[in-house]
Amino acid sequence: MVFFFLMSGIALYGNKRPLPPLRSINPFTKLGKSIGISVEAGKRIHLALGRGLITSVNAASSYIGLNVMQRIARVATVSDRPPVATSGDASLSLLSQDSLKSAYRSMGVQSQFNLSSGRLTGVTPFSYAVGAISVINDEESAIDVMLGNFGSEVVLIADASERNGNASLAGSDQLLAQAVLYASSEDTLIGEEMFAAGAYLKSGVLHRASLYAQDTMRWLIILGILIGVLLKLMGIL
Amino acid sequence: MNFAELNLADLIGAVLGLVFTLSIFSYILGDNMLFRIASSIFIGAAAGFAVILSIYNVLIPQVIVPLLEGDSSNMILVFIPLLLSLLLVFKLSPKLSGLGNPSMAFLVGVGVAAVIGGAITGTIFPQSLATIHLFGKSSEGSSGLGIFRFIESSIILMGTITTLVYFHFSARQKPGQYPRRWEPIEWLSWIGQCFIAVTLGVLYAGVLLSALAALVERVSFLWKLVESMYMIGF
């Protein structure tokens, strides 16, 4: 509840007055440029949304992937090759189709929307990775954005991206995926940085407000841990 | 496993395994036809298995059996998800896919609860309490907290806090400069980044060891097959 009220309060404040700036995160600034260049070059942007079940704890990273996909789709609808989103969970692939469709609709080019832009490429982790590799190889993608719930199979996707000389940005909520992506992807978002994608890609004031709410909760948790340790040392807890 | 004693089916399976393993290994040389065929078969087979397993494990026991057994209360409990599931079928057509939105909305709603509930009850509380419990008396009942263990616990506490501080987002902007966080926060996040680098390094080594074990198993499989074919006197 504290989190809820923090977020809505800051969002309401943010509507009227400018919110303080955010620290710079390199991968996001590079992503903005790369998207522009790839749209100009007529190349495709490939979004790997991972295989997170939308009814599980990992669904949060999938929502972030869907939000970033919608932002990119708005920019890339004018490209010769519209973006394609691959996912490893059936319900996530249906959500990706819905998100792409609403992005096209908001840009007024709903007629150009193609159902196969949001694709299920495999139902197990490795079959999903192999399906994504064939999309990277066949459909001339220039940028591979891997945001979502992955396991160690994401190394295959990052490796295929490097073999094709693509720019890549990766982030996951899974610890193993973050570790392997740190070494194999060009730009890596670590831990909570991935959840700031909405705010850095200007998806709305609530995204930005939630970052400030997260910062507040962060310091509350730190305070709670320190107080707990003190009480523990004093034998009270 | 001695291949001489294998029956025909197992032998075919073993030979298929050999072919698929070598096809996948050929990806090292670059994307080629062998690899693409093997991975296409894999995608199809995995999807087929998943469909059949979800029918056997979910639809039959939780939808068809209650409908067939005719228990009225179960009928209602099954009718609503069935209706929502049928709406999902419209997702296959571009024009009518909007009719499937309520089903997806329901799934997203349940998922959101799992996300928030799971994160709070499954991670924030357990991890915070675990960090606090580090400073508790050790379970063997030794007198209080040993100095050595206190130092270890303090290191873990500092690492956890600095790692959390590394993700701090809001900053201040002086004219003509990049937005930067408050100086103490920058220092703490620098220490946190060292802890994160060590953590990711440990995890990376773990994944590498697992992958190496898988490679060992595959090489062993190939060697045994070649050895037994050699034994059979091809």
Next chain:
Amino acid sequence: MKPRIRDPFSASLAIASGLIVLLGYFLDTPLLMSIRQIFIQWSIILMAFALMIGVTNLAIVHWRKLTLGSIGAMYSAVILFSLIITIGVVGYFGPLSSFSNQIYSSVLLPIESSLMAILTVSMVYALARLLRRKFNLFSIIFLATVIIVLAGAVPLMGIEIPGLHGVEGLRSMMLRLPALAGVRGILLGVALGSVAAGLRVLLSSDRPYGG
């Protein structure tokens, strides 16, 4: 530009179902617990149906590729063939039949474990080129940690280095202290981000269901 809610019914359904299940996490009232259990049951059924539709969508995409003759059409044919054969055999004989086991152990298992095996090569390659791509203090710490943990995992040529191997060695200390702290910090950070993402969906600021 605040996109207006196009499908209020779906948005309200998502918020209602989310709130009910969420309350079930925190309030242990029997009514809420049972409603939550029913909603979870329904979501499992829906996920199974969604899997069916997802696989159908997969088949349609590859069928269209096949008929249009676009790049990789042959491989689409192989996928469709493999899908139909697997559904036919496993569906007819049952998932635990010998035929199903045969397909599992001679097709799925060798391919998936081979893919995991070649992961070794990709990871060693990525690790070796890490310093060329990111030459900073943190990548050096990362690399050194990987080397220490690898070296401590097995005896090197049968020799165990005292300071490295063993329960009190450097490897287990790194696992117990910095790695544990880092894991906890990252997990707490991810949890905060997840809660924020979930709340945004509950506030219908994000509507991934196309509402």
Next chain:
Amino acid sequence: MSDIRCPMCGKTNPEQEEICQFCQARIKPLLVNYDENESDQSIKSEDEFEATDSGIPDWLRNLRQDESRELFGNEDQGFSAEKNSSTDFDENQTWLSDLRSDQRDESDESEEYDFSSSGEEGNIEDDDSFPDQEIPEWLKNIRSQPADSEIDDQKFGAETYQPPFVESESDEVVPNQQDHFLPEASSFTSISDRYEPKQDVSDDVDEKIDDEYDWVSEFVELEKENDKQPDMQSFPGSLEKIEDSQEIPDWLADLASYNETDTPHKEDVIPEWLSGDQLINEQVSEVFYSPGNDYQEQTPEWSDEPLQSPGAEESETDEPIPEFFQGTIPPFTVDIENFIGDEFPEWLDSAPAHAVQDIDGSVLEDDARIQRGDLPDWLQAMRPVETISSGHSIVTEQDNRIESAGPLIGMQGALPAEPDIARAKKTPVYSSRLQVSEKHQLQANLIEQIIKSEGEPVAMHGKPILATQQFLRIAIFTCLFLALLVPMVLGIPKAPPNQFSPEAFMLSRLINQLPGNAPVLLAVDYSASLSGELDAASLPVIDQLMIKGANLTIVSTIPTGPMQAERLIQLANQVGGHKYQMSIQYDNLGYLPGGVTGLLGMAELPRQLFPYNLLGELAWQDSRLSGIYRLADFSMILVLTDDPETARTWIEQVQPELGDTPLGFVVAAQVEPVIAPYLADSAKQIQGLVSGLSGGYSYEILMVRPGIASNYWSSYSVGVLVVLILVIGISLFNGGIQLINQTRKMGHKEQS
């Protein structure tokens, strides 16, 4: 008798001959009768001029003709008469001084002839040499302006000379003021606005100019009403009337206060630039009167630098003016062609002599006025620096030239026989450079680069897929493959494992303590990708359970889990020689969908979630499971997984529901770092852990029952060693290269 050379064929002819004997071309020019009255006069004067100065350069001859026409044609005949007296070209240098002296005399003579009165009599409109129809609207207004309007010497000192039509500083600033003709007079209407050639100025600008100067036309009507009072003394009165009747622009009001005594000297009337030496004269004429000349040298307000020295040739190194720069400062294009032709404008001549005003506003005495040689700042700002050739000036010259040779001898306005280039005259070059200081030039270049770089698409830095990348991958694979194969082929003896990890020891002790046929829940949650490692790691544990005769109940949270479990049981039977049968010693309840939520449900209601086993039989009827209603009722729970999230879910979500039931794990090596904290934790959430191949191998040694892990162990340890060597070797190589690059970069930075 001397001969004459024929201009056409170049042959010599007798002097008296008029037509060439050879090519019948005229040798002597035909003399044509021109306009009787003044033109004859001007031409006669020109003949004289020409007879004596055949070598005079055309531009000077034209200038003199202009001068003579200007002066002679003026209402004041006296001036032109004197002009005739100067004949010699060598004195030409002095004609300018004469010109100046004449002007001075003029001013002396007509003490009473001051600007203010002449304005009235010498109204520009009466000057027939300037036909009405050619006069543009704006000039008509000016000329209708009473010449005798007293110019307030404070406003129009020598330095701050302003034509009368211009509002003074304090008045309303003309809206479309963009640049300033005179540096001090910030409100001065840039001459470019006025003299902007019609075709350059769009229609709306014309209207703007007319609107701006409506008050002038009103003023003119008023002036006409006051015709009765010719001299300036009454003029101020008329001004007062205007003031009463309506709001008068301040500059006019200032005019009213103009004091009769400060009669501007004639000499001061003509700006220094006119009375300067020939070069200045030429440039000024070029600047003012060369139509179509893009006179750029308008000192932009932000430039405080003096103009570059006049006549400085444009060096190659100077960069051309950036287009965008030109756009912001409207070119000062004076297209005199349409307005005045090549004569000096009347207002220049009739400009009042006025007292010089110092910067602080105090009126300078005569001797303190600008000495002849010093150029006023505004002229200094105006003078071009480097010049560019202007095609038009040649055209002006051409109109008045009289053919001196060739078949068209004596004709005027004929196209020149020789091409321009052949002409002896150095074509005037006009400056194309902005008078910009070093600092401003740098800033301009910077802005230009920034704008240019915005437009350029940055090429995608697609990394070349070097053959080395491919070669490196193949080399790594070959080394690893051989490193794993050789120990298997040669059968290298297995190295002893690490010391037995306490977690493995705890698990084996836990299983040993189980009663016979104890109900154990086995969760098989690993996929086919890591089946090799987990089969090897979990077999010794399951072998121990089978030895104890435990009743296994298998569940799985991933779709392929049940098949994996069947395969594991068959393997254990095969390796350990056991005969576990489905529904006899073990039950496979199949796949539980729903991930975390499914697990939570199973922890509380297993019977509801798994009513049947994989064979479709009722699962919970069997005696082995009769007492089991919740997961806590099992004797032990063993989870086999390769996914850290699954392991955490079991620990954080399910374990709290288990009470005292022990929870053991067999995990892949990648999961160990995430699970280890829960083991070391004082809360002891898990009671046993076997991780990866090394865990499995040490468990086999513990149980003294060699299995699959033992077979893999020697290859595995050699493999790890080779991986270490590869990683350290290549990383040191890459690190070395990066260090060298960085030191080189630092070196470059220091040098630059």
